[in-house]
Amino acid sequence: MATIKSLDDLRKMKESLQSKINLREKGEDPNSHVQIKVAMATCGIASGAKTVMEFMMEELEKRGIDSIITQTGCMGYCYAEPTIEVTMPGKEPVVFGYVDTKKADEIIEKYIKNGELVDGIIPMNYETIDKK
Amino acid sequence: MHLLVCGGTGCRASASDSIIEKLKSEITAKGLQDEVQVIMTGCFGFCEKGPIVKILPDNTFYTQVKPDDAAEIVAEHVIKGRKVNRLLYVDPENKEHVSDSKHMGFYRKQIRIALRNCGFINPENIDEAIARDAYQALGKVLAEYKPAETIDIIKKSGLRGRGGGGFPTGLKWEIASKNKADQKYVVCNADEGDPGAFMDRSVLEGDPHTVLEAMAICGYCIGATQGLIYIRAEYPLAIKRLKIAIEQAHEYGLLGKNIMGSGFDFDITLRYGAGAFVCGEETALIHSMEGLRGEPTNKPPFPAESGFLNKPTNVNNVETFASIPVIILKGSEWFASIGTEKSKGTKVFALAGKINNVGLIEVPMGTTLREVIFEIGGGIKNGKKFKAVQTGGPSGGCLTEKHLDTPIDFDNLIAAGSMMGSGGMIVMDEDDCMVSVAKFFLDFTVEESCGKCAPCRIGNKRLFELLERITKGEGTMEDLERLQNLCKVIKDTALCGLGQTSPNPILSTMDNFYNEYLAHVNDKKCPAGQCKSLMKYVIDPEACVGCTACARNCPVNAISGERKKPHLIDTAICIKCGACIEKCKFNAISIK
CATH class of the missing domain: 1.20.1440.230 (NADH-ubiquinone oxidoreductase 51kDa subunit, iron-sulphur binding domain)
Known part of the structure; x- marks a missing residue:
């Protein structure tokens, strides 16, 4: 792995990584992957996020859906754990709460396959500093 | 098209269930069920104006919707594409209808600074952190600023310690930087111990790199090459992610020798605490790290003068560190523009207790308790009455209804008889004694x-x-x-x-x-009915039919009486477990 030797190195690296992530998030390529983030802080794991993550990884592969599943930290919605965020190519991210394997199955079948939303969406209620 | 209806507790109490039903039946009646879906969501956090119906894709936000409005929403908005103006949110400042939720002031109540990457990046992958600006501030400081200039930025930002005391961070760094020594230390206090508080754990679990970066910046400013994170051993996931983060930062050369070609060396190691609350106090924390008993000592000398191994040491809390990189990148003026006169920036709070949306929030200083509890927090569980909120943990106090409109900042909370503390908020209702x-x-x-x-x-x-x-x-x-x-x-x-x-x-x-x-x-009475010793279980002889259900279920045989005759509770034996009340079908038992 290349070490970062200067601030310029870091900036270049940031740009290349950012464009990679942007592509993933904004889905400029309509065939690009579905991106799923599972909130895996202690609170999430305690409520079963790990099982949900494993289930989704297995099922998405079985059902032949190109996707990237990553873990992330606490989204702040501890009352609704486990929570996951699904970003369909070209769409705004959607957060689902109280996700068990049954709900995860419903999300795959309805939202990911057909774009139909399902009950249990958690509306985002904060601002990120990027907008400031 | 999607119609999102809030299914949070508050909105459900005002009939959001039947709104969903009516919307669904209207849509089916018009034969649109294949194109339009009605979805129940979690709390929008706008309970004051509930029930909420939001329409996608155009982001129309209807407030205080009644079941009878369903027909109009479907006929006007869904079919004709015309917004129902009377249901739109009215901006309290300019009295205009706001149709797009993105322009509502309400959604500006939370700003995530310390939590900016929590729930956004994969905390175990440094690339994602770098894509979100991690280590940019460190690079900038090393390449462009002198230590004193950096300290000046922190001072001007008005950042105060987030661990509870609220001491100005820039000043703390300045004092440590001025003390001369061959070795100095930067310590991150991750000994979070207030009951009900989990902010620091979430930051470390969700975005460990921001803390590492800020510690290195601090090291550069005060002239330290060693950083230590004092973290409680009860936080295994945070420890695991910190270790991964430190390792990855080393691989990239963002920690270790000659960081980014600047000639500055900085390394970080972990020290585990055994969970003693007093070790959150900085002198006790330092003693614990030295392998001594976790006991505090008198100040002065302050750690900035003689701390870890008797060397100048700067101790800051996790959340304080998490705010530093953003201040460097966005400038002290930006940070100082958020918050109140003497408390700048944002504060993370862990909402717990009898509140609907238990969770982690980050609001600008100066937000009122009412906004936090009733809007972001979704109000009190089960529609009960708000009684008090405890802030500051065991060192803090209770704030009541009369404090609901007090803007939250360091000084206001102290004036109200509590304190900021690390940010735990335990909400209590009428049933709490x-x-x-x-x-x-x-x-x-x-x-x-x-x-x-x-x-x-x-x-x-x-x-x-x-x-x-x-x-x-x-x-x-x-x-x-x-x-x-x-x-x-x-x-x-x-x-x-x-x-x-x-x-x-x-x-x-x-x-x-x-x-x-x-x-x-x-009166020897507990008004909230919580103190067991002050309660007395009594059987009403008029209502008791002598079914013996209570006597059979009493775990300590405190109830006596013949079949079909009124029973009696021996209060000397009764342990007030409440089992009899649950079993009585005739409401004959009451607490006095």
């Missing part, structure tokens, strides 16, 4: 007192005993007086912050809920 709440916190401090000074070791124990007498109905008016006097003595004479603040839960509940103390002492 305030004497018991005070007793709970005293129990905690008695347990956690290190025992070094007499006021804390002995005094708190006596306070606890007095409270116990009161909750048992054995208290007298003299006890109340003694309680108050002893509180003052402990406040004035205890050695460290833990002892000096431990009477706060008593003082603030006595200030705000003196009547509850009086009821326990004079």
